[in-house]
Amino acid sequence: xxxxxxxxxxxxxxxxxxxxxxxxxxxxxxxxxxxxxxxxxxxxxxxxxxxxxxxxxxxxxxxxxxxxxxxxxxxxxxxxxxxxxxxxxxxxxxxxxxxxxxxxxxxxxxx
Amino acid sequence: xxxxxxxxxxxxxxxxxxxxxxxxxxxxxxxxxxxxxxxxxxxxxxxxxxxxxxxxxxxxxxxxxxxxxxxxxxxxxxxxxxxxxxxxxxxxxxxxxxxxxxxxxxxxxxxxxxxxxxxxxxxxxxxxxxxxxxxxxxxxxxxxxxxxxxxxxxxxxxxxxxxxxxxxxxxxxxxxxxxxxxxxxxxxxxxxxxxxxxxxxxxxxxxxxxxxxxxxxxxxxxxxxxxxxxxxxxxxxxxxxxxxxxxxxxxxxxxxxxxxxxxxxxxxxxxxxxxxxxxxxxxxxxxxxxxxxxxxxxxxxxxxxxxxxxxxxxxxxxxxxxxxxxxxxxxxxxxxxxxxxxxxxxxxxxxxxxxxxxxxxxxxxxxxxxxxxxxxxxxxxxxxxxxxxxxxxxxxxxxxxxxxxxxxxxxxxxxxxxxxxxxxxxxxxxxxxxxxxxxxxxxxxxxxxxxxxxxxxxxxxxxxxxxxxxxxxxxxxxxxxxxxxxxxxxxxxxxxxxxxxxxxxxxxxxxxxxxxxxxxxxxxxxxxxxxxxxxxxxxxxxxxxxxxxxxxxxxxxxxxxxxxxxxxxxxxxxxxxxxxxxxxxxxxxxxxxxxxxxxxxxxxxxxxxxxxxxxxxxxxxxxxxxxxxxxxxxxxxxxxxxxxxxxxxxxxxxxxxxxx
Numbered sequence: 001x002x003x004x005x006x007x008x009x010x011x012x013x014x015x016x017x018x019x020x021x022x023x024x025x026x027x028x029x030x031x032x033x034x035x036x037x038x039x040x041x042x043x044x045x046x047x048x049x050x051x052x053x054x055x056x057x058x059x060x061x062x063x064x065x066x067x068x069x070x071x072x073x074x075x076x077x078x079x080x081x082x083x084x085x086x087x088x089x090x091x092x093x094x095x096x097x098x099x100x101x102x103x104x105x106x107x108x109x110x111x
Numbered sequence: 112x113x114x115x116x117x118x119x120x121x122x123x124x125x126x127x128x129x130x131x132x133x134x135x136x137x138x139x140x141x142x143x144x145x146x147x148x149x150x151x152x153x154x155x156x157x158x159x160x161x162x163x164x165x166x167x168x169x170x171x172x173x174x175x176x177x178x179x180x181x182x183x184x185x186x187x188x189x190x191x192x193x194x195x196x197x198x199x200x201x202x203x204x205x206x207x208x209x210x211x212x213x214x215x216x217x218x219x220x221x222x223x224x225x226x227x228x229x230x231x232x233x234x235x236x237x238x239x240x241x242x243x244x245x246x247x248x249x250x251x252x253x254x255x256x257x258x259x260x261x262x263x264x265x266x267x268x269x270x271x272x273x274x275x276x277x278x279x280x281x282x283x284x285x286x287x288x289x290x291x292x293x294x295x296x297x298x299x300x301x302x303x304x305x306x307x308x309x310x311x312x313x314x315x316x317x318x319x320x321x322x323x324x325x326x327x328x329x330x331x332x333x334x335x336x337x338x339x340x341x342x343x344x345x346x347x348x349x350x351x352x353x354x355x356x357x358x359x360x361x362x363x364x365x366x367x368x369x370x371x372x373x374x375x376x377x378x379x380x381x382x383x384x385x386x387x388x389x390x391x392x393x394x395x396x397x398x399x400x401x402x403x404x405x406x407x408x409x410x411x412x413x414x415x416x417x418x419x420x421x422x423x424x425x426x427x428x429x430x431x432x433x434x435x436x437x438x439x440x441x442x443x444x445x446x447x448x449x450x451x452x453x454x455x456x457x458x459x460x461x462x463x464x465x466x467x468x469x470x471x472x473x474x475x476x477x478x479x480x481x482x483x484x485x486x487x488x489x490x491x492x493x494x495x496x497x498x499x500x501x502x503x504x505x506x507x508x509x510x511x512x513x514x515x516x517x518x519x520x521x522x523x524x525x526x527x528x529x530x531x532x533x534x535x536x537x538x539x540x541x542x543x544x545x546x547x548x549x550x551x552x553x554x555x556x557x558x559x560x561x562x563x564x565x566x567x568x569x570x571x572x573x574x575x576x577x578x579x580x581x582x583x584x585x586x587x588x589x590x591x592x593x594x595x596x597x598x599x600x601x602x603x604x605x606x607x608x609x610x611x612x613x614x615x616x617x618x619x620x621x622x623x624x625x626x627x628x629x630x631x632x633x634x635x636x637x638x639x640x641x642x643x644x645x646x647x648x649x650x651x652x653x654x655x656x657x658x659x660x661x662x663x664x665x666x667x668x669x670x671x672x673x674x675x676x677x678x679x680x681x682x683x684x685x686x687x688x689x690x691x692x693x694x695x696x697x698x699x700x701x702x703x704x705x706x707x708x709x710x711x712x713x714x715x716x717x718x719x720x721x722x723x724x725x726x727x728x729x730x731x732x733x734x735x736x737x738x739x740x741x742x743x744x745x746x747x748x749x750x751x752x753x754x755x756x757x758x759x760x761x762x763x764x765x766x767x768x769x770x771x
Contacts, residue, residue: 001112002112002114002115002118005115005118006114006115006118009115009118009119009122009159009162010118010122013122013126013155013159016151016155017126017129017130017148017151017152017155018148019148019151020144020145020147020148020151021144021145021148097141097143105141
């Protein structure tokens with residue numbers, strides 16, 4: 001009885017803790033880190049990139065619309081500067097770890 | 112079924128180790144999934160240890176005497192609250208309790224910093240490593256889940272512990288001790304990542320304040336408990352375990368002040384790192400000496416085999432953190448120079464040196480029995496005279512500095528303002544001294560101490576008065592609104608002021624009750640009287656009462672102060688069935704000036720009762736000061752603005768990559 005319970009407990013813990021490692025497609029977009037993962041996979045890129053194509057800039061943190069030449073978000077103050085991949089020159093979002101076009105590591109891998 | 116608790120602790124150990132490794136690996140190698148998994152690990156550890164605690168609590172509540180721990184620490188006649196308090200009454204359970212608090216604090220800190228990517232993984236790894244140590248101890252060396260052949264009734268708790276104090280004092284201190292882990296974890300994270308500017312301090316501040324406050328309040332509560340219940344008339348005995356909780360508190364005080372400077376200017380970085388590490392080490396050290404049996408103390412848990420484990424852990428943590436600090440010394444050492452002697456920075460430094468000095472003195476006294484055994488072969492314990500003479504001056508000096516601080520400015524103080532501010536409060540303090548001397552306080556040391564405390568209080572009152580007046584004039588509002596607005600507008604500053612005044616108030620109580628105690632002992636027959644310190648006590652008679660588990664003998668005395676009747680006091684002696692030793696229940700008649708403290712010491716068959724009566728002057732101010740300490744701490748710790756806790760703003764602190 002106790003052993004069975006212990007086994008159930010162990011399985012539950014392993015599933016819960018291991019979930020982010022195996023559930024590759026269903027990482028919840030709940031915070032900046034998860035957003036970064038999702039962006040890396042191209043899932044959220046479309047949503048963020050689309051409005052940016054028009055005149056204004058959408059803040060990647062809070063989603064507020066800003067003037068095209070604004071340097072900081074008028075609502076939350078986050079920097080709106082676009083960084084570029086050192087190897088191929090493609091713009092990337094803060095939080096990206098690898099360049100989406102050429103796969104080069106961006107700005108050190110430890111971030 | 113209780114084995115589930117054991118399994119949960121074992122699982123918690125495994126998950127803690129995994130989370131520590133996963134957090135570091137995921138960050139270093141750039142796998143956010145691994146870090147996300149480590150975060151879940153931290154939550155899981157919290158849940159698992161909670162489950163273990165619930166299992167043990169259930170066993171305690173239902174008196175499952177098949178568990179050795181339940182058998183050794185509870186009995187059927189105990190009230191439910193005290194049965195549950197046995198969670199931390201014994202060695203094994205208290206380690207689990209410690210791990211539980213740490214696991215919950217870790218889960219909270221991980222959740223609050225879930226979007227933070229620089230420090231959070233290393234904070235997580237640090238707390239999980241420490242948790243791994245504690246859960247391993249609980250699982251392998253000191254399991255409260257060991258089974259024995261079931262007994263009918265348990266051994267019960269020491270009757271002196273069956274007191275409301277038992278429900279508040281230990282948990283508060285545990286929260287303080289364990290809370291010190293979180294600032295330490297942030298310090299480790301800052302050292303590892305090399306991000307040594309003020310950011311880690313800002314994130315650690317609330318936790319450090321919380322732990323510091325809990326330790327301070329826990330100690331005052333412990334003093335109150337000892338005073339009201341233990342019946343020896345005192346509240347602090349310089350017992351090794353009391354020292355063990357005082358030392359991290361003093362060091363944490365020093366740290367909070369060093370951090371205050373570092374938040375503003377790049378100074379004292381090595382100091383704050385060393386202090387935050389030392390406060391954590393001292394917390395572990397305190398746990399070590401209570402459990403190793405190397406030093407005898409009223410607080411010590413029974414001798415156990417845990418000593419070597421704690422010593423090893425202590426050694427490893429010391430080497431690890433000292434190594435980190437030395438490694439980062441080239442960066443840490445950079446900073447600005449002090450500009451002026453009369454600057455707040457410099458006086459923070461002076462305070463820190465005094466505080467560290469006082470801790471070294473306490474440490475020396477605490478470990479002296481060991482030294483003397485090593486050198487002379489005999490354990491010699493240093494009594495309270497040693498501490499009072501060595502640490503008294505240190506602490507008095509710190510309090511004196513408190514009086515100067517509110518007037519000092521950062522960088523460099525305006526001399527004129529400084530002199531004017533000091534002159535008024537120092538002048539008033541001297542007037543207080545003269546009045547006290549005229550009233551009969553002629554001993555030099557307490558007179559000096561009272562003058563210093565008065566100086567601190569006037570000095571702060573002056574600042575508040577000037578601040579309120581300025582605000583009142585500027586906004587045309589009433590004084591009360593101006594005062595409230597001023598305090599609420601800069602909570603860290605004015606909360607600290609309240610704490611400083613609280614320390615002076617506590618010091619007044621300590622000095623009064625140390626230097627001016629008068630006492631008398633008398634054997635009285637019914638109708639006879641005794642006088643002590645202006646009080647007349649008349650012995651009216653004795654009564655007996657009994658419940659199923661204990662017998663109480665109470666004596667009634669009517670009390671007069673001069674001609675004025677103060678009613679009756681009833682000191683008691685309680686005989687618990689479960690214990691050979693009677694417990695004395697003292698009667699205390701409190702007013703703001705002094706406590707009348709009556710102990711029933713014994714009686715004979717012919718109706719003579721012996722009493723010990725103490726007059727403890729000013730002692731109530733220690734508890735009032737304790738209340739102020741709590742209030743000031745809460746004001747200072749109240750979150751500054753909601754926005755600061757939002758992850759969006761946290762993100763902003765980190766500039767976008769190659770934005771320039």
